[in-house]
Amino acid sequence: MQKHEPFAWWKLTAAGLLLSVVCGESCADQGNLKQQSSAARPNVLVILTDDQGWGDLSLNGNQNLSTPNIDRLAAEGAKFDRFYVCPVCSPTRAEFLTGRYHARGGVYSTSAGGERLDLDEITIAQSFRAGGYRTAAFGKWHNGMQYPYHPNARGFDLFYGFCSGHWGHYFSPMLERNGEIVQGDGFIIDDLTDQAIDFMTAADDAPFFVYLPYNTPHSPMQVPDRWWNKFKDRDLQMHNRDPKKENLTHIRAALAMCENIDWNVGRIMQALSDSKQADNTIVVYFCDNGPNGTRWNGDMKGRKGSTDEGGVRSPCLVRWPARIAAGHTVTTNGAAIDLHPTLTSLASVKTVNELPLDGVDLSSALLGSDDATDERIIVSQWKTKRSAKLGRWRLDNNGALFDLPADPGQRNNVAARHPDLVQQMSSAIEALNRDTKGHEQDDRPFVIAHPDAPTTQLPARDGKEHGGIKRSNRFPNSSFFTNWTSRDDSITFDAEVLAEGTYEVEIFYSCPKGDEGSTIALSFGDQTLTGKVRVAHPSALVGAAEDRFERMESYEQNWGRMTLGVLPLTAGKGQLKLQATDIPGDHVMDFRLLLLRRQN
Numbered sequence: 149m150q151k152h153e154p155f156a157w158w159k160l161t162a163a164g165l166l167l168s169v170v171c172g173e174s175c176a177d178q179g180n181l182k183q184q185s186s187a188a189r190p191n192v193l194v195i196l197t198d199d200q201g202w203g204d205l206s207l208n209g210n211q212n213l214s215t216p217n218i219d220r221l222a223a224e225g226a227k228f229d230r231f232y233v234c235p236v237c238s239p240t241r242a243e244f245l246t247g248r249y250h251a252r253g254g255v256y257s258t259s260a261g262g263e264r265l266d267l268d269e270i271t272i273a274q275s276f277r278a279g280g281y282r283t284a285a286f287g288k289w290h291n292g293m294q295y296p297y298h299p300n301a302r303g304f305d306l307f308y309g310f311c312s313g314h315w316g317h318y319f320s321p322m323l324e325r326n327g328e329i330v331q332g333d334g335f336i337i338d339d340l341t342d343q344a345i346d347f348m349t350a351a352d353d354a355p356f357f358v359y360l361p362y363n364t365p366h367s368p369m370q371v372p373d374r375w376w377n378k379f380k381d382r383d384l385q386m387h388n389r390d391p392k393k394e395n396l397t398h399i400r401a402a403l404a405m406c407e408n409i410d411w412n413v414g415r416i417m418q419a420l421s422d423s424k425q426a427d428n429t430i431v432v433y434f435c436d437n438g439p440n441g442t443r444w445n446g447d448m449k450g451r452k453g454s455t456d457e458g459g460v461r462s463p464c465l466v467r468w469p470a471r472i473a474a475g476h477t478v479t480t481n482g483a484a485i486d487l488h489p490t491l492t493s494l495a496s497v498k499t500v501n502e503l504p505l506d507g508v509d510l511s512s513a514l515l516g517s518d519d520a521t522d523e524r525i526i527v528s529q530w531k532t533k534r535s536a537k538l539g540r541w542r543l544d545n546n547g548a549l550f551d552l553p554a555d556p557g558q559r560n561n562v563a564a565r566h567p568d569l570v571q572q573m574s575s576a577i578e579a580l581n582r583d584t585k586g587h588e589q590d591d592r593p594f595v596i597a598h599p600d601a602p603t604t605q606l607p608a609r610d611g612k613e614h615g616g617i618k619r620s621n622r623f624p625n626s627s628f629f630t631n632w633t634s635r636d637d638s639i640t641f642d643a644e645v646l647a648e649g650t651y652e653v654e655i656f657y658s659c660p661k662g663d664e665g666s667t668i669a670l671s672f673g674d675q676t677l678t679g680k681v682r683v684a685h686p687s688a689l690v691g692a693a694e695d696r697f698e699r700m701e702s703y704e705q706n707w708g709r710m711t712l713g714v715l716p717l718t719a720g721k722g723q724l725k726l727q728a729t730d731i732p733g734d735h736v737m738d739f740r741l742l743l744l745r746r747q748n
Contacts, residue, residue: 201439225467247488273303
């Protein structure tokens with residue numbers, strides 16, 4: 149795959165940009181600037197980073213790192229002064245996709261099925277695809293794996309990445325491309341960028357909508373030497389409001405990962421400039437929650453997982469030279485729920501989501517024609533934590549009220565002086581709670597065969613272990629099952645077959661030499677498939693050598709692939725069960741994934 153080297157993509161010269169504005173449609177193609185028609189539909193690129201806080205940009209005053217390419221998006225476009233997301237990953241993704249609060253869409257957890265977005269929800273990709281756009285997503289999906297929760301079923305023609313909440317290894321890892329398991333190429337963020345660039349610059353008359361959800365600086369804290377060596381011994385100039393809680397090694401790793409992101413943003417903008425698409429491409433950059441560690445974040449209270457300002461405030465930058473004035477600051481409060489209605493409006497695409505949106509169209513604020521005082525209440529929630537933002541005010545989870553411009557650190561509770569505000573904001577929180585009560589009660593099975601999906605993945609994350617089998621880590625995402633030693637042990641999936649047929653079953657596994665030979669049975673209803681682990685596939689744990697900071701999550705392995713056979717399935721709900729009937733050695737296997745492939 150071609151590597152796209154960075155350059156100072158913004159050096160198109162101010163004169164060239166000015167010329168395109170002054171001349172308008174009558175101008176001929178000038179240098180690297182593409183001639184644009186006022187009727188030309190813009191491309192759209194949305195970049196979402198994972199666990200990068202508001203403070204992890206030099207744009208916002210952090211002197212511990214330099215992010216010139218991301219900063220340039222704001223200089224060449226608009227930035228929101230206050231923009232809000234959720235305290236954790238999957239809810240923010242759901243809110244961006246739908247324009248609705250995540251709890252309305254059934255997202256109540258970050259793993260084991262609770263991250264799935266309800267099927268009556270319509271995504272922004274479905275809106276753009278209905279409008280004639282070619283669509284693709286590259287990176288961390290985190291809103292459901294099995295079709296019809298898969299990205300390919302939610303409006304994306306192409307998906308390359310992983311559907312889990314986090315991934316266990318960042319260097320040439322196991323990924324998927326439209327349901328097929330593939331191996332990545334190099335460091336994952338560089339690889340995702342290469343894939344996105346190839347899609348965006350492919351010759352095609354249709355405009356593109358690309359969603360690029362990077363998975364860093366989420367742990368594991370892995371980053372190539374080029375970036376780590378710059379930070380591993382760096383003295384940090386700026387610190388968190390509670391410096392005793394800082395871990396400097398973790399901070400340095402996170403900052404190195406952020407600079408790698410910035411480098412890749414520069415490569416993207418270079419590619420758009422080289423292909424003469426930069427002027428008429430809407431580029432959005434934001435983050436999914438507060439920082440994943442205690443580090444400088446503008447003196448704000450809270451980090452990832454918190455509904456305080458530091459846990460839910462994100463940068464949001466929108467660059468579109470064809471329409472958005474350079475250096476514009478939007479003072480109206482914005483949120484992830486606003487991006488679906490705003491971007492479809494900017495692109496003159498009809499929103500096909502017929503459910504009532506919580507987000508609002510902020511295109512006029514971005515274009516500078518209307519930036520009035522915002523009287524809307526934005527609710528932030530996760531589990532039992534809730535807060536609200538109205539204008540300059542933040543009502544926290546404990547009912548304390550803060551005037552953020554005067555008190556950015558949320559230190560002075562002024563609730564007693566503003567009882568009407570407290571009541572108004574509390575009522576908005578309670579109204580959303582009533583509307584979404586019971587949505588966390590999940591009885592949705594995992595779909596293991598859908599008529600529109602040739603393959604189905606069932607990872608250990610979505611299974612249940614029985615007997616002596618143990619999960620490799622208490623965090624299910626990217627985990628595997630181990631300690632499978634007895635015929636009484638089993639792995640089960642609560643499942644539903646939608647399309648009757650025969651399915652080839654492939655298992656991703658590891659097995660030490662000397663332990664091969666176990667007979668295993670996979671059953672669903674009255675159908676059972678039996679096969680043997682004929683080939684040993686030993687593997688050490690993978691990831692520790694590349695970690696810059698010791699992880700909390702599971703390590704990976706180099707997984708082998710074995711075909712178990714073909715299993716006939718009839719439509720209906722039931723339990724998919726994997727069990728050993730004969731174990732000649734000490735151990736059956738470590739289990740990572742079932743892959744079902746429809747035959748004929």
